[in-house]
Amino acid sequence: MTVSVPTFELYAFWRTAATYRVRVALGLKGLQAREINIDLDAGEQRSPAYLKLNPLAGLPTLIQAGNPPMTQSLAILEFLEELQPTPALLPGDLYGRARVRSLANMLAADTHPLITPRVRKYLASAADFDDAAWRAWQQHWFGTGLSAVESRLVSEAATGRFCHGDQPGMADICLASVMAVMRVFNIEVPDIPMIERIVQRCQQLPAFAAAAPLLQHGAPAA
Ligand SMILES: N[C@@H](CCC(=O)N[C@@H](CS)C(=O)NCC(=O)O)C(=O)O
Structure with a gap:
């Protein structure tokens, strides 16, 4: 063996x-x-x-x-x-790769970093953010990022069963990552049905399912 x-x-x-x-x-x-x-x-x-x-x-x-x-x-x-x-995590054509990288960056570079622990720590100490203010902040920035991604996924012809065509790739990974952490923090963003459908499809794939936060070492029991 x-x-x-x-x-x-x-x-x-x-x-x-x-x-x-x-x-x-x-x-x-x-x-x-x-x-x-x-x-x-x-x-x-x-x-x-x-x-x-x-x-x-x-x-x-x-x-x-x-x-x-x-x-x-x-x-x-x-x-x-x-x-x-x-x-492949990226499509074979130049314009497709630019689109996937752009969607990925909307999520991983322009949305996710705003809700990291270092930002929370700074806002709590420099701007007296309490739990409610932090929650409103998370809601705002998750909502802003995901609504913009939803509008692109709905309006752009390259969207398929996944963010780009019918195979999961880099944009889907970034999308599912933001949705996964949002769930950990119990934040809901309304009116993103296309995103929800795509993320559901991702979660049916073993690599996405195995990465679920609650399955990882150190996660709380529930
Ligand atoms: N742009 C970086 C972000 C890295 C990052 O901020 N990671 C978060 C967890 S998702 C972190 O470790 N934060 C620590 C902190 O904010 O103190 C990447 O995509 O790797």
Whole structure:
């Protein structure tokens, strides 16, 4: 019997959207990683040891044995795409790739970073944000990002069963990651039926299902 040994180490925490993206991409490409838990609630991302790997104190960091650490989930997805081109996370044509990267960035670069622990910490200390103000902030920025993505998915001809055509790719991974973390925080965004349908289809695929936050090491029991 051959036992496959993971060649990657993934610095991770159960509920993070950016780590979810890497978990799904690894899963789709049939790659495995040994996870090292960094507890965001305990501030472990700001420890001197972790800052050496990831100076912006963000998860994830991916390390392939013997190589320098890789940070930024979208850069990691691009790396995995080049390392293991099938199944493809990006379409074969230039304009399709630009569209998928654009949708992915709307979610991973313009929506998700606004609701990270470091932003919450700053707002609580510099602007006296309490739980209600933070919730309103999350609702606003998740709503803004997802409504804009919904309008594109509904109006653009390249949308199929997934964000681009009929195969899941980088935009779907980013979309599902934002929806997954929104559920963890019990935030609902109304009037995004196309997104909900696409994310449901994603969740039926093993790589997405296995990345669900509540299935990860350290997640609460319910
Ligand atoms: N743009 C980065 C975002 C990284 C990031 O902010 N990750 C969050 C978790 S999803 C984090 O570790 N935050 C720590 C903090 O805000 O203190 C990526 O996509 O990898």
